[in-house]
Structure formats: C-alpha cells, structure tokens
Amino acid sequence: FTSSRIGATQSIGRARTASSAQVGELIEFAKYEGLGNDFILIDDRDRDTPSLTPEQSERLCHRNFGIGGDGVIFALKAPPEGDFDFSMRIYNSDGSEPEMCGNGIRCFAQFLKDLGADAESYRVNTLAGPIVPVMNADSTITVDMGEPILSGPTVPTTLEPNAESNSVVEQTHVDKNGKQWKISAVSMGNPHAVIFVDDLEKDVDFEVDGPALEGDVGAFPAKTNVEFCQVLSPTHIKMKVWERGAGPTLACGTGTCALVVAAIRANKIPRPGKGEGVRVTLPGGDLVIEWREGNNRVYMTGPANLSFKGTAMLK
Numbered sequence: 001f002t003s004s005r006i007g008a009t010q011s012i013g014r015a016r017t018a019s020s021a022q023v024g025e026l027i028e029f030a031k032y033e034g035l036g037n038d039f040i041l042i043d044d045r046d047r048d049t050p051s052l053t054p055e056q057s058e059r060l061c062h063r064n065f066g067i068g069g070d071g072v073i074f075a076l077k078a079p080p081e082g083d084f085d086f087s088m089r090i091y092n093s094d095g096s097e098p099e100m101c102g103n104g105i106r107c108f109a110q111f112l113k114d115l116g117a118d119a120e121s122y123r124v125n126t127l128a129g130p131i132v133p134v135m136n137a138d139s140t141i142t143v144d145m146g147e148p149i150l151s152g153p154t155v156p157t158t159l160e161p162n163a164e165s166n167s168v169v170e171q172t173h174v175d176k177n178g179k180q181w182k183i184s185a186v187s188m189g190n191p192h193a194v195i196f197v198d199d200l201e202k203d204v205d206f207e208v209d210g211p212a213l214e215g216d217v218g219a220f221p222a223k224t225n226v227e228f229c230q231v232l233s234p235t236h237i238k239m240k241v242w243e244r245g246a247g248p249t250l251a252c253g254t255g256t257c258a259l260v261v262a263a264i265r266a267n268k269i270p271r272p273g274k275g276e277g278v279r280v281t282l283p284g285g286d287l288v289i290e291w292r293e294g295n296n297r298v299y300m301t302g303p304a305n306l307s308f309k310g311t312a313m314l315k
C-alpha cells in the first residue's frame, strides 16, 4: 500500500501547523482500548511530528484532570522513504516516549479503519521499525511484530548474558529491596524483563516489585517493562505487567510477545507447531501469540475497540 492510497484524507477542527497545540486550545480525540490497555488517539495524518508535547500528553492521560489513558498515540504521515502507509508515535502516561506499543498498534489500525482508511493491512513506521497490522474478518487484528531482539546489550540490559547466545535467559538478579529474581530480557523494540513464578498472587508483591524493577537502571539502562508470569499449561500462560512509564496496566502487547519468546527459550513451554499460538491471559483479557519458526517473527492477535470520541481543552 502507498500512503497516497490510504493516507490523510481529513483534518480535525483546528489549525494544522508543525508547532504544538497551545494551552486553552480544543483538540479532538478518540479513545480506544485493547484489552483495557487504553489510549487517546490523535489524527495527525497531515503532520510529520506529534501535535501535542510529552507534557500535554501526560496531562491528558491523567484519570482525574484529563481524559485518562495509558498513553497518547499519534497517527502521522508516512516518511518519504520506505513504502510506509503511516507513522505511529506514542507517549506513555508519564510523558516518556517508547519505541513501540502492541495493544496501541491494534488501536491505531482500528482508528485508521474508523477514519475511512479501509485497507486490509497497513505498513506502519514506528521507532521500533516497520510493523504490520492485518485486519481479520472476525474483527480481531493480527500484528506482525517483527523479530525479537535477544542480544543483552541491545535490549538494553547489563545483566550477564549467556556466553553462547549473548542473550539473557533466567539470569539471577537482586532488586533494590533485596528480593532475588530470575530474569529473561527480551526487546520487542522496547525492553522487557520477564519473570516466571510458581504463583502470581503469592510470589509477587506487585506494587512494590514492579516499580523496583522498572526503575533499576543499573540492570536496565533505559528502564524496563516488567512481566510477572505463571505457566498454566504448555499453551497457556497468565501474566501481570508493570509498564515502564505507565505502571500497572490491564495488558501489554509487546510484553506478551516478549513473554512467549522468553518462555520458549527458557524451556518453560514447548514451541507450538506451525500456525499454533500460545494463549496469554492478562488482567484485561486474552492475546494469542505465535513465534514463527520459519521467519523468527512474532505475531500477536487480539481485539481493539473504540470507547468514545470527544473534544478536550489543553491545560
């Protein structure tokens, strides 16, 4: 697909300039969620850069003083090179900018569809490289999330990598509270610390352990998303996520992909057969993940839904 085919067709109701929106300005938004991981979507298809600053985005994400959300996602013009349809950028609810967002890109694809860009798939330029969501007939969305990054320094993590593979699998690490974990580090464009426990409720003090590991910049120099996981069967895993820049969320798409890769690499589950996925149950619902052997790419399938649309005043 080319950007001219399904690119910007409409402009929202305010002046579209390269500069950011101003305090007191009214902005139009749509609110979407993927398994309760919720985002404010902004139609910036006629721009190269987001129309809101990280600080404005942080205020809009506030659940009392703003619209509320785990992040703000901007649908932007495709870059001139690379045969993309659109670009996607996202700010976390604390204003930091991650490279990618799995639930977010499904919301992004559904947002484009609802705006009339009616393609079966889109090639999206993200800070983590090209990502391809495909709209399924049953209204779920399958996303080609690309190849997992396993090299420790690239994740990035300073945890000791395995000598042969240079990847960090079940490495022992003690957090700032003195609690010992076995961590597998995987990047899906953004960093993830995956931890398997026997019992999610008993073994994890979520509100304490999550932030202790998220901000452990000695081990994860760019901070990290933290996935606490319990294997329920060879094809079913339960996970709770503490997200970098957003705290506890009901789901994390990139985290779920990282978890399945880590589970297979650490022999927690066998690699499923061709075309078969692993079901991951998150607080907000289920995602199905396939780490395809032939091409090493990870495919994520799940829903994305519009919650409401509106106009907000920038504070």
Ligand SMILES: N[C@@H](CCC[C@H](N)C(=O)O)C(=O)O
Binding pocket: 037, 092, 097, 098, 099, 100, 101, 102, 103, 104, 190, 191, 225, 243, 244, 245, 246, 249, 251, 252, 253, 254, 255
């Ligand atoms: N919820 C997202 C991940 C969003 C980015 C993350 N908080 C980070 O900073 O890396 C997902 O569904 O992948």
